[in-house]
Amino acid sequence: MKRRQLLVAAIGLAAAPMVMAQSFAGKTVTIIVGYKPGGGYDATARMLARHLPKHIPGRPTVIVQNMSGANSVIAANHVYNVAKPDGLTIGTFNRNLPIAQLTGVDGVKYDITKFAWIGSAANESTILAIRADLPYKNFEELRKAKETVVIGSTGPGANTHDFPLLLKDLVGVNLKIVSGYSSSADIMLAVERKEVDGRAGSFTSLRPFIERGVVRPIVRARSTEPGIDKLPVDESFAPNPRAKAIMALRSAPELVARPYVMPPKTPAEIVKAMREAFARTIDDPELVAEGKKSKIDLEYMPGDQAQKILADVMNQPKDLVAEFAKYIKFGE
Amino acid sequence: MLEALWEGLLLVLQWKAFGFMLLGIGLGFWVGLLPGLGGATTLALMLPFIYTMQPVEAFAFLLGMHAVVATTGDITSVLFGLPGEATSAATVVDGYAMTKKGEAGRALGAALASSLVGAIVGAVALAAAIPVVRPLVLTFGSPELFMLAIVGLAFIASLSGEGARGMVRGFIAAGLGLLLATVGQDPQAGVARFTFDTLYLWQGLDLVPVLVGIFAIPEIIDLFVRGNSIAGNAPPGKVAKGAWEGVKDTYRHFWLTIRCSLIGTFIGIMPGLGGSVAQWMAYGHAAQSAKTPEERKQFGQGDVRGVLGPGAANNSKEGGSLIPTVAFGVPGSTSMAILLGGFLLLGLVPGPDMLTKHVAVTYSMVWTIVIANVITVAVCFLFLDRLASITEVKGHRLIPVILVLVFIGSYTSNSHYADLLVTLVFGGVGYLMVRAGWARAPFVLGLVLGKIAENYLYISTARYEAAWLARPVVMVLIAVAIAVVVYPFFQTRWRKRHG
Numbered sequence: 001m002k003r004r005q006l007l008v009a010a011i012g013l014a015a016a017p018m019v020m021a022q023s024f025a026g027k028t029v030t031i032i033v034g035y036k037p038g039g040g041y042d043a044t045a046r047m048l049a050r051h052l053p054k055h056i057p058g059r060p061t062v063i064v065q066n067m068s069g070a071n072s073v074i075a076a077n078h079v080y081n082v083a084k085p086d087g088l089t090i091g092t093f094n095r096n097l098p099i100a101q102l103t104g105v106d107g108v109k110y111d112i113t114k115f116a117w118i119g120s121a122a123n124e125s126t127i128l129a130i131r132a133d134l135p136y137k138n139f140e141e142l143r144k145a146k147e148t149v150v151i152g153s154t155g156p157g158a159n160t161h162d163f164p165l166l167l168k169d170l171v172g173v174n175l176k177i178v179s180g181y182s183s184s185a186d187i188m189l190a191v192e193r194k195e196v197d198g199r200a201g202s203f204t205s206l207r208p209f210i211e212r213g214v215v216r217p218i219v220r221a222r223s224t225e226p227g228i229d230k231l232p233v234d235e236s237f238a239p240n241p242r243a244k245a246i247m248a249l250r251s252a253p254e255l256v257a258r259p260y261v262m263p264p265k266t267p268a269e270i271v272k273a274m275r276e277a278f279a280r281t282i283d284d285p286e287l288v289a290e291g292k293k294s295k296i297d298l299e300y301m302p303g304d305q306a307q308k309i310l311a312d313v314m315n316q317p318k319d320l321v322a323e324f325a326k327y328i329k330f331g332e
Numbered sequence: 333m334l335e336a337l338w339e340g341l342l343l344v345l346q347w348k349a350f351g352f353m354l355l356g357i358g359l360g361f362w363v364g365l366l367p368g369l370g371g372a373t374t375l376a377l378m379l380p381f382i383y384t385m386q387p388v389e390a391f392a393f394l395l396g397m398h399a400v401v402a403t404t405g406d407i408t409s410v411l412f413g414l415p416g417e418a419t420s421a422a423t424v425v426d427g428y429a430m431t432k433k434g435e436a437g438r439a440l441g442a443a444l445a446s447s448l449v450g451a452i453v454g455a456v457a458l459a460a461a462i463p464v465v466r467p468l469v470l471t472f473g474s475p476e477l478f479m480l481a482i483v484g485l486a487f488i489a490s491l492s493g494e495g496a497r498g499m500v501r502g503f504i505a506a507g508l509g510l511l512l513a514t515v516g517q518d519p520q521a522g523v524a525r526f527t528f529d530t531l532y533l534w535q536g537l538d539l540v541p542v543l544v545g546i547f548a549i550p551e552i553i554d555l556f557v558r559g560n561s562i563a564g565n566a567p568p569g570k571v572a573k574g575a576w577e578g579v580k581d582t583y584r585h586f587w588l589t590i591r592c593s594l595i596g597t598f599i600g601i602m603p604g605l606g607g608s609v610a611q612w613m614a615y616g617h618a619a620q621s622a623k624t625p626e627e628r629k630q631f632g633q634g635d636v637r638g639v640l641g642p643g644a645a646n647n648s649k650e651g652g653s654l655i656p657t658v659a660f661g662v663p664g665s666t667s668m669a670i671l672l673g674g675f676l677l678l679g680l681v682p683g684p685d686m687l688t689k690h691v692a693v694t695y696s697m698v699w700t701i702v703i704a705n706v707i708t709v710a711v712c713f714l715f716l717d718r719l720a721s722i723t724e725v726k727g728h729r730l731i732p733v734i735l736v737l738v739f740i741g742s743y744t745s746n747s748h749y750a751d752l753l754v755t756l757v758f759g760g761v762g763y764l765m766v767r768a769g770w771a772r773a774p775f776v777l778g779l780v781l782g783k784i785a786e787n788y789l790y791i792s793t794a795r796y797e798a799a800w801l802a803r804p805v806v807m808v809l810i811a812v813a814i815a816v817v818v819y820p821f822f823q824t825r826w827r828k829r830h831g
Binding site for chain 2: 036037038039042043046050065066067068069070071073074077106107150152154155156157176178179180181182183185186188189190192193195196208209212290293294295329330331
């Protein structure tokens, strides 16, 4: 009798993943966010969680769980090593985690290319903007600036820091980077009181201040979006191929700015179902309308494409990585 | 301006907005009471619900909730010595000491009444500051913010124990606090400091587990060892009354309450200083109001002024921190950052427009803060005395409940088991400090101000080199810091000569 029950249970277990791929009915899918509530990663995940159920077979409940710490390395380690590959756990974390792996940060216990990639929900366009009352109207003028232009930053590892750092060290723009501001909003205030001359950051966060005429956009990184495609790209000013490669490496994760993954070895049919669900959710008119209101622009990049971009990041020659690590540290 | 003020009030009093505010108050009440579940987290969770609301309704809901969290957070601090929020830890020091003396009702009355005064002062300041807010905020650059942190640290002098020995201990404790504030990856070179190769410490120590440990654990041990109730050593019959006495205390020390409210508002206006700084500065100021060494000794032993100060500052800072959010679109805290998301969602662009075109909406926020606090305090008073009688429940019945709150409270900060470890370690530290008679306030002050002081000092020097020392506001603040440090010495000497 007992043995038979066991057998039934075993069959049930073995069959479970197959059944699941067709339907998540009655299940709860958890999206683990590597940050505390309040930031962009969290807001995006919560918006997706509200609209995903409609598009996943079986209309499961989708909830968000915050697992903060170590710039989301803790969350990534958890999804990679602890979470079950059954489609019920999705992770979203710091886009710079590939950089952490690349530069050999202690505590990294994942291989970014081996996650089951659902894809990226958005890209991020980093720009450098300087105070509108400065005499420099474009990058060429800024480059010829005699006086040092002071750029505020939050700290190494953030795009507020790394993007201007490469312009300074590799292109030779006369910049001085002052770091330690508690948030990009804090730097914005320093710009308003003329403590610093400008800041780098995402176009989304700078746009209201550009529209108000406080700052002027000068140069952008590779990743782009409508409104800034005419800005020059930092890589076009690189003095040599090596510098260009370093800049490209820094900006690569920005193409996969809102990564969504599942644990490695998640069955292919589940991955396929999730990719389709994400693609449909991000196109969902209700979500688009909501995103427009809250200024969160989403754009789906399929998992295989994201995986390819990051595999390229991981395949860089050792000496280039070593040089890259001289400039860029993982953080924030 | 008066017209806009009136219009703002009418907006809040519309039945729908008012209803949403009541809902927000109900939620905020519990969030504040329960340790760990912070105001910011709740705001993030509630944000989706405002999609279909009008701006005024949405802010009545969100702000009503947020304004109340700080008020009810003090209740847990006073009753159990367990900080309900990171921002209500300073109330523990004297509030819980009063509770142990059997004055829980009085302490709660004082905390709530001063919260109300603080909320009103903060809101009035917000309303009055609207025309001058931009120049005011822009005057305070990184050098000035650094000096504000130094002024805060100068309060160590009045928060330490008595005499040279107490002072030395105070400075050692504060030094330890400053040192612990450096744990984590530094924002200048990106170096990991004191992390012992653990991922958990990478972003530094979280305030909540540390505060919960250092304040609540020693008291739980004490309660366990004594074997009776929290107010077990107090004369019987005293506990379940006195809330009204606390209200009277607020008026006895009216100007102190007002001054502490203004300190709170001011710290709130300064973006980048953070919510937990205001109450400690106010506590330091309250401790300075002691006129004799004997009086000063009472601080930490249950002086009602030690409750009034932080209680007032805690609520007045809310009005203050709205200012940079509304006027610049630059949030002063995590909660405000989430609120800013709410603004965008509703199609309002924070910035100069909020002070001119949408000024009625801005004033409606001011009113929400005031009305939410009036309602909360009124409701609380209905059962305050009954709440105070919890402190007569036998320890062995209460300890399990408090312990659960302690560990849930600390675990919710990162949902990591190390949160519990931190609580236990700092519980041990706190216990040793209490046993050896070291004041805990200087330690916390160091921890709270350490990062701010370090970063703004770095920025000031990197940006201006030594020239920042010559800025006029910096020089004024240097004088204030010196005055704060030498004040206790002069006071004692003056007493001796004239007493």
